[in-house]
Amino acid sequence: MKFPEEVLRIANDIRLMKIRGAGRIARAAAHGLRLAAQKYRGRDRDSFIKYMREVSEMIKNTRPTAVSLPNALTYIISRLMKRYEEGYGLMELKKTVIDSAEEFISYSLHAIKRIGEIGAGRIVNGDIIMTHCNSSAAISIIVAAHLRGKSIKVYATETRPKYQGYITYKALREKGIDVTLIPDSAARFFMKKVDKVIVGADTVASNGAVVNKIGTSLIALAAHEARVNFLVATETYKFSPVTVIGELVEIEERSPLEIVDEKFLKKNMLIRIRNPAFDVTPPEYIDAIITEKGVIPPQAAILILKEDYGWVIKDYILKIVSEE
Amino acid sequence: MFNEYYRDLLEDIRYRKTFSSSQIVKRVLDEFKDIAYNSEDINNIIKTYIFLTPKIIELRPTSALLANSLKKILSGIVEARQKLSREVIVNIIDNVRREIDDNNHAVAIMASKRISNGDIILTFSYSTVVLEMLRNLVKEGKKVEVYISESRPEAEGLLMAEMISKLNIPVTVFVDSAIRYFMKEVDKVVISCEAIASNGAVVNKIGTSEVALAAYEARVRVFVLAQTYKFSPETFFGELVELMSYNVNSLVNKEIEEKIGVRVKMSSPIFDVTPPEYIDAIITEKGVIASQAVPFILREIYNWPLKIQDTNLIIKELARVVK
Numbered sequence: 001m002k003f004p005e006e007v008l009r010i011a012n013d014i015r016l017m018k019i020r021g022a023g024r025i026a027r028a029a030a031h032g033l034r035l036a037a038q039k040y041r042g043r044d045r046d047s048f049i050k051y052m053r054e055v056s057e058m059i060k061n062t063r064p065t066a067v068s069l070p071n072a073l074t075y076i077i078s079r080l081m082k083r084y085e086e087g088y089g090l091m092e093l094k095k096t097v098i099d100s101a102e103e104f105i106s107y108s109l110h111a112i113k114r115i116g117e118i119g120a121g122r123i124v125n126g127d128i129i130m131t132h133c134n135s136s137a138a139i140s141i142i143v144a145a146h147l148r149g150k151s152i153k154v155y156a157t158e159t160r161p162k163y164q165g166y167i168t169y170k171a172l173r174e175k176g177i178d179v180t181l182i183p184d185s186a187a188r189f190f191m192k193k194v195d196k197v198i199v200g201a202d203t204v205a206s207n208g209a210v211v212n213k214i215g216t217s218l219i220a221l222a223a224h225e226a227r228v229n230f231l232v233a234t235e236t237y238k239f240s241p242v243t244v245i246g247e248l249v250e251i252e253e254r255s256p257l258e259i260v261d262e263k264f265l266k267k268n269m270l271i272r273i274r275n276p277a278f279d280v281t282p283p284e285y286i287d288a289i290i291t292e293k294g295v296i297p298p299q300a301a302i303l304i305l306k307e308d309y310g311w312v313i314k315d316y317i318l319k320i321v322s323e324e
Numbered sequence: 325m326f327n328e329y330y331r332d333l334l335e336d337i338r339y340r341k342t343f344s345s346s347q348i349v350k351r352v353l354d355e356f357k358d359i360a361y362n363s364e365d366i367n368n369i370i371k372t373y374i375f376l377t378p379k380i381i382e383l384r385p386t387s388a389l390l391a392n393s394l395k396k397i398l399s400g401i402v403e404a405r406q407k408l409s410r411e412v413i414v415n416i417i418d419n420v421r422r423e424i425d426d427n428n429h430a431v432a433i434m435a436s437k438r439i440s441n442g443d444i445i446l447t448f449s450y451s452t453v454v455l456e457m458l459r460n461l462v463k464e465g466k467k468v469e470v471y472i473s474e475s476r477p478e479a480e481g482l483l484m485a486e487m488i489s490k491l492n493i494p495v496t497v498f499v500d501s502a503i504r505y506f507m508k509e510v511d512k513v514v515i516s517c518e519a520i521a522s523n524g525a526v527v528n529k530i531g532t533s534e535v536a537l538a539a540y541e542a543r544v545r546v547f548v549l550a551q552t553y554k555f556s557p558e559t560f561f562g563e564l565v566e567l568m569s570y571n572v573n574s575l576v577n578k579e580i581e582e583k584i585g586v587r588v589k590m591s592s593p594i595f596d597v598t599p600p601e602y603i604d605a606i607i608t609e610k611g612v613i614a615s616q617a618v619p620f621i622l623r624e625i626y627n628w629p630l631k632i633q634d635t636n637l638i639i640k641e642l643a644r645v646v647k
Contacts, residue, residue, distance in 0.1 A: 157501070160474070160499040161499050163580045166581065167584060169584075170585075174586075179589070180589050181575075181576075181588050181589065181590040182591060182592055183500070184476065185501075185534060186593070187501075187534065188533050188596065189533070189596045214499065214502050218501055218503055218538060219501075221538060221541055222537060259474065259498070259499060264482065268489055270495070271485050271486070271489050271496075273498070274496055274497070276502060
């Protein structure tokens with residue numbers, strides 16, 4: 001069966017980064033599944049399941065690195081499968097998809113707010129904070145602290161190649177926060193003046209390593225060198241259950257045209273442009289991960305994974321064993 | 325009158341149209357030679373130098389090469405005051421220029437010896453002496469590969485990449501923040517600099533200290549190519565090297581700013597300081613030294629205790645030469 005137009009558009013927007021940021025991607029994916037269920041015109045439950053699985057697979061393949069995407073999809077599909085196995089009819093199954101998508105979206109939005117509340121406690125009056133790229137969770141913390149009357153100054157990196165730092169700048173400026181943009185290469189220079197670094201995450205691996213926008217690990221290194229606290233703000237659905245069974249997180253390499261223009265490429269055929277979108281920050285450079293469930297040291301990532309995804313992980317392990 | 329006439333030169337330095345400090349110095353020395361050729365009157369020539377020198381140094385206070393070579397020329401003229409002629413002045417300038425070139429050749433040759441066949445070299449920003457080293461490697465038949473980041477905001481890393489690829493050396497370009505991501509693949513970091521302080525700290529384009537830090541973490545060696553003209557003797561007496569800042573207009577991406585609809589505040593120095601502990605060796609025309617051995621070289625050049633002349637004092641003496 002063909003996928004509905006609206007669902008294809010969402011998938012495409014994720015692929016083209018019109019929808020960016022792990023949280024927004026996850027919510028868009030959930031919304032996509034909801035739409036797909038609503039638009040389904042078939043009559044039997046078996047083809048509905050097949051169709052939903054295909055839609056889910058199609059959305060999942062848009063961006064390889066962000067784990068929030070498969071996690072959002074698994075959240076919904078696993079609930080659907082449970083109902084299916086229990087023998088529910090088509091109408092019920094559709095309702096399950098729509099309900100769990102809505103549940104996920106509201107959970108996700110609530111999580112950002114909760115992270116803000118928890119994280120704001122870590123901010124002290126007069127703090128100078130550095131942030132990288134554009135993270136809703138990190139912004140939520142900074143804004144929450146600001147609303148509690150704490151005086152804060154922020155350095156935001158411009159974040160080449162796509163300049164997401166400008167979006168962060170705008171979000172903070174609109175709340176009346178004093179923010180200055182800096183080039184990525186000046187992060188170490190300014191680190192001496194900084195009290196805390198707060199960044200978001202795309203994926204958290206089971207050992208506590210954080211996959212985030214390219215440059216995050218360099219900033220973490222500079223913070224570590226200057227003994228500046230390095231905090232990661234992230235929802236728990238960015239923790240990656242597959243890393244528990246040894247899977248590596250694939251780092252997406254994007255188009256060279258994000259860095260140079262067509263003219264440069266044509267003129268310099270011998271120059272190779274590489275554009276990894278993410279890097280990996282080792283857990284030893286991270287002081288804490290702030291989630292909606294609480295603040296954990298990165299090495300305790302497995303706790304979140306076992307609590308939230310125990311059933312998924314069990315499935316994966318069963319699958320490995322049965323394939324052996 | 326003077327301002328009008330030398331505007332091109334000064335604007336070029338001010339707006340950083342020339343990235344390499346060696347190139348800027350050559351540009352200035354050529355201009356000084358032209359001044360000598362174009363005037364019959366020695367007094368006029370010297371007056372023009374007296375007028376231009378502080379202005380030039382003020383526009384790029386970080387460049388030790390620029391300040392040191394101008395000082396050398398002016399004090400050369402003071403020393404030769406008894407027998408001054410146009411030819412003598414041109415000769416003094418030519419000698420300094422030749423010395424700078426010879427020094428760079430020596431540095432490039434020694435540097436290329438430190439590179440092994442098959443090395444992946446990471447370099448940063450734009451440097452003529454690094455290019456010369458790479459040219460030597462091609463001549464010697466050593467196969468190397470170069471990694472370089474774009475160097476925001478001026479993107480002179482892209483220009484450097486073009487120059488390197490013209491030597492038929494494979495070159496890979498990425499954004500500045502990807503330095504740590506790629507450092508694991510790198511064998512050696514080779515960079516040039518603006519100035520070296522007496523404690524061995526290296527002043528170079530903003531981001532250099534991040535490169536050095538990431539290299540240190542990955543246990544990749546860092547070599548700094550610096551002829552001794554780039555050593556700043558003033559720092560021995562406690563002077564700080566002045567790190568100029570970019571003006572906002574050259575930093576902000578107007579297109580993105582317009583798209584988000586907010587005027588942004590942006591700030592950055594042009595240079596940063598890399599501490600000596602992240603540098604494995606400084607390669608000078610006098611040999612390869614540890615960064616902590618800079619005072620030793622300073623003693624060799626300026627005697628002990630260091631006798632360095634202040635630019636203003638030299639200019640005062642020069643003013644006395646003019647009748």
